[in-house]
Amino acid sequence: MTTSTAEVGKRPASAGRPERGAHAARGRKVPGWVPDLAWKLLRLVISIWAVLTLTFLMIQFIPGDPVRLALGPDAPASLVEERRHQLGLDQPLVAQYLDYWGRMLTGDFGDSLLSQQPVSLLVEARIANTATIVALSLLAISVVSILGGLLVGIATHRGRRPLLGTGFTLATGIAAALPDFLVAVGLVFLFAVTFTIFPVAGASSAASFVLPTLAITLGSAATMMRVVRSSTAVVLDQDYMLVARAKRLPSTRVYLRHGLPNLLTAALTLGGLQLGTVVTGTIVVENVFAIPGLGTALVQALTTRDYPVVQTIMVLLASAVLVLNLLIDVALGALDPRSKRQRG
Amino acid sequence: MTRKEDGSVGPGLATKWDFDGTKAVFTLDPNATCSDGSKITPSVIAKNFTWVKDPKNTSTVIGAVLPNRDFTFVADDAAGTFTLTLDSPFSNLLPSLSFMHQACGAGGENPAGLTTTSSGSGPFVLKTATPNSEYVMTKRPGFPGNDAPGVPDQVVMKIVDSESTAANLLLSGAINAAVVNGQDRARLTAAGATEKTYVSGGVVISFNHQEGRITADKAVRVALTQALERGAVAKVVTQGLLPEAGTSVSAAQPQICDDASAASAIPAFDASAAESTLTGDGWTKGGDGIMTKGGKQLAFQLGYSTATPGAAAAAELMADAFGKIGAKATISPFAQADYTQRVFTTGDYDVMLQQFSNPFPSTLIGLLAGPFPPDGTNAGHVANKTYADAVAAARTASTQDAACQSWTAASKALFEEADMIPIASWPTNWVVKNAVMDTLGGRPIAESVRLLQPR
Numbered sequence: 001m002t003t004s005t006a007e008v009g010k011r012p013a014s015a016g017r018p019e020r021g022a023h024a025a026r027g028r029k030v031p032g033w034v035p036d037l038a039w040k041l042l043r044l045v046i047s048i049w050a051v052l053t054l055t056f057l058m059i060q061f062i063p064g065d066p067v068r069l070a071l072g073p074d075a076p077a078s079l080v081e082e083r084r085h086q087l088g089l090d091q092p093l094v095a096q097y098l099d100y101w102g103r104m105l106t107g108d109f110g111d112s113l114l115s116q117q118p119v120s121l122l123v124e125a126r127i128a129n130t131a132t133i134v135a136l137s138l139l140a141i142s143v144v145s146i147l148g149g150l151l152v153g154i155a156t157h158r159g160r161r162p163l164l165g166t167g168f169t170l171a172t173g174i175a176a177a178l179p180d181f182l183v184a185v186g187l188v189f190l191f192a193v194t195f196t197i198f199p200v201a202g203a204s205s206a207a208s209f210v211l212p213t214l215a216i217t218l219g220s221a222a223t224m225m226r227v228v229r230s231s232t233a234v235v236l237d238q239d240y241m242l243v244a245r246a247k248r249l250p251s252t253r254v255y256l257r258h259g260l261p262n263l264l265t266a267a268l269t270l271g272g273l274q275l276g277t278v279v280t281g282t283i284v285v286e287n288v289f290a291i292p293g294l295g296t297a298l299v300q301a302l303t304t305r306d307y308p309v310v311q312t313i314m315v316l317l318a319s320a321v322l323v324l325n326l327l328i329d330v331a332l333g334a335l336d337p338r339s340k341r342q343r344g
Numbered sequence: 345m346t347r348k349e350d351g352s353v354g355p356g357l358a359t360k361w362d363f364d365g366t367k368a369v370f371t372l373d374p375n376a377t378c379s380d381g382s383k384i385t386p387s388v389i390a391k392n393f394t395w396v397k398d399p400k401n402t403s404t405v406i407g408a409v410l411p412n413r414d415f416t417f418v419a420d421d422a423a424g425t426f427t428l429t430l431d432s433p434f435s436n437l438l439p440s441l442s443f444m445h446q447a448c449g450a451g452g453e454n455p456a457g458l459t460t461t462s463s464g465s466g467p468f469v470l471k472t473a474t475p476n477s478e479y480v481m482t483k484r485p486g487f488p489g490n491d492a493p494g495v496p497d498q499v500v501m502k503i504v505d506s507e508s509t510a511a512n513l514l515l516s517g518a519i520n521a522a523v524v525n526g527q528d529r530a531r532l533t534a535a536g537a538t539e540k541t542y543v544s545g546g547v548v549i550s551f552n553h554q555e556g557r558i559t560a561d562k563a564v565r566v567a568l569t570q571a572l573e574r575g576a577v578a579k580v581v582t583q584g585l586l587p588e589a590g591t592s593v594s595a596a597q598p599q600i601c602d603d604a605s606a607a608s609a610i611p612a613f614d615a616s617a618a619e620s621t622l623t624g625d626g627w628t629k630g631g632d633g634i635m636t637k638g639g640k641q642l643a644f645q646l647g648y649s650t651a652t653p654g655a656a657a658a659a660e661l662m663a664d665a666f667g668k669i670g671a672k673a674t675i676s677p678f679a680q681a682d683y684t685q686r687v688f689t690t691g692d693y694d695v696m697l698q699q700f701s702n703p704f705p706s707t708l709i710g711l712l713a714g715p716f717p718p719d720g721t722n723a724g725h726v727a728n729k730t731y732a733d734a735v736a737a738a739r740t741a742s743t744q745d746a747a748c749q750s751w752t753a754a755s756k757a758l759f760e761e762a763d764m765i766p767i768a769s770w771p772t773n774w775v776v777k778n779a780v781m782d783t784l785g786g787r788p789i790a791e792s793v794r795l796l797q798p799r
Binding site for chain 1 (some may be wrong): 398401402404405407408412443459474475476477478502503504505506508509513514515516517518602631651680681682683684685686688689715717718720721
């Protein structure tokens with residue numbers, strides 16, 4: 001018999017406070033995870049409502065005249081007023097807010113004030129590039145940080161290989177401190193201009209995504225790697241690891257079967273927090289690499305106060321972060337029931 | 345219509361024209377065809393004007409090309425003529441029309457479809473469009489000259505906000521031409537790229553005349569102008585590309601009217617004369633070195649748009665120059681949308697460093713002589729009767745020469761009152777590698793693009 005994460009999680013719930021919804025589950029025979037998931041979904045809905053409302057208010061209160069900007073300096077005042085009326089921008093704020101909600105709920109993101117094309121078309125044309133960068137970055141961050149952190153953690157456990165430990169701390173410290181923008185510029189200079197290995201900009205081929213992904217991955221992976229290394233040191237000192245080693249199980253089985261699952265709680269928790277960093281990093285990096293994604297569209301729309309575009313992209317990006325965080329939350333709950341009790 | 349390097353108008357779809365100030369009769373090229381192969385007739389042109397005239401389309405042609413919607417037109421397909429009649433004289437009509445594109449074929453029938461396709465008479469046809477990102481055009485078979493050596497089969501236009509990224513793309517061979525005004529030029533020319541600078545607009549300073557603003561006082565405006573060494577500011581704001589002081593408020597080339605002679609009316613740089621202008625107006629220097637009058641300090645806001653490269657450094661130089669004559673300028677950068685609202689609607693500024701790309705002096709009428717907001721865009725409340733009279737004369741002139749004389753007089757009136765002062769000409773610096781092309785007004789001429797080596 002081995003001691004693993006699942007067994008640790010099997011300790012009686014009475015050791016802590018009762019799980020949310022436990023009483024309801026007893027009375028109505030509702031599975032315990034249902035109220036927990038419902039609570040998480042409610043939190044998600046409230047968060048998305050807050051994001052939508054804040055986005056609406058933020059863009060309203062930034063000074064500027066998007067209609068004049070769109071029509072140009074030559075446009076007569078009457079023409080500006082006509083367009084403003086067409087767009088409903090002459091309506092009271094409350095009416096605009098209700099209209100905004102009405103449109104969002106029906107999936108109508110409106111038309112861009114500048115291009116006058118449906119925002120949905122703009123999103124459709126760009127979302128794949130942004131999703132690709134985010135997905136590749138998350139994958140790279142996960143693989144590099146978990147494997148790297150685990151290996152270095154094992155190699156330097158209990159003060160072994162001090163040079164490697166110091167070098168790791170120094171390198172990850174520097175990598176985590178470098179801003180995405182600076183990393184991106186450095187990568188372009190080295191790998192696209194000096195040695196023309198990857199494209200400078202654009203999203204014309206798979207190779208176009210290598211440098212942007214690297215630029216986003218470096219800092220986040222370094223941060224997470226340090227956490228995984230620390231967690232590895234803690235996990236390796238646990239009794240169940242001692243038992244596993246005492247039973248002379250193969251090293252790979254000891255570390256991957258018994259060590260790794262116990263590391264994932266910390267890695268996933270931090271990974272959830274890194275999601276926001278990855279998404280904001282994507283916005284910056286897309287602009288450096290002139291990638292036609294949601295990040296470049298957002299920056300362009302912000303400078304021109306193209307309300308419908310800004311609102312739609314903000315809502316999409318924020319919702320993506322919130323939904324992914326929910327999934328991580330659910331995964332954490334399944335992986336380690338203790339986290340469910342602690343997180344509420 | 346098309347425009348030539350010297351600013352005069354040339355034939356386009358119209359091969360002949362007759363214009364008397366209000367009525368223009370255009371004779372169309374009988375061989376002109378659309379990209380879908382259909383003939384471009386006067387009726388096709390009429391569809392474009394119908395669309396522009398319809399208020400529900402809020403066409404930007406109104407105001408920019410045509411003065412208003414009060415025009416009528418008649419298309420005579422049999423005679424091959426299109427007649428446009430304005431409600432009042434407008435001397436800039438012909439050059440203005442060079443900016444109005446004519447949709448033909450399916451695009452003329454359904455202009456809304458032009459968001460993703462093209463339907464025109466030019467040498468390339470739009471294949472795909474990703475707004476604000478990339479536009480791919482393919483060579484139109486059969487278009488005169490398209491079989492010449494070096495004419496590219498495909499032209500890809502990429503929107504790249506960062507000049508450094510554009511420069512990197514040029515160096516890596518991913519693109520052939522880009523507009524690069526800043527410090528990246530050096531490494532591009534070192535790598536064998538060629539560059540050519542075009543005047544595509546101008547940089548000016550505007551003074552707000554609203555009651556209560558410190559710049560409503562003419563002596564203050566004149567003194568602040570005298571404090572500025574405009575050539576030095578020009579060098580900074582154009583990042584060294586066009587270091588000469590500006591002479592026109594509508595400098596974009598090709599200029600419709602050469603009004604450079606009006607620049608003699610700009611108060612010349614002389615810091616001590618600037619102080620004298622202020623002291624003559626009752627201003628006295630306080631212990632802190634700031635001029636005061638009636639208990640009020642000569643302090644104001646100096647704004648600029650953050651979308652104008654070089655403006656931040658120029659504003660610092662200007663604030664320093666103003667400080668030397670006892671004027672305290674607080675530098676205020678504005679995001680482009682905020683800037684346009686202040687300049688055209690709220691008038692919430694004192695002194696604004698502005699960058700325009702207008703080839704027509706008439707573009708500024710709304711700002712400088714029109715009604716105040718909310719009825720117009722004269723947000724700075726400029727009321728210069730000499731300027732307004734000259735503008736009226738220019739607009740109703742029957743010949744272009746007479747119109748230009750009046751436009752020059754109008755510019756002179758602005759400078760004498762220090763309402764708006766030209767600082768610099770605005771550059772568009774094209775850097776080209778492994779290709780050649782000509783531009784007009786800083787924009788590439790499609791027919792002139794040639795690749796020097798296949799890519």
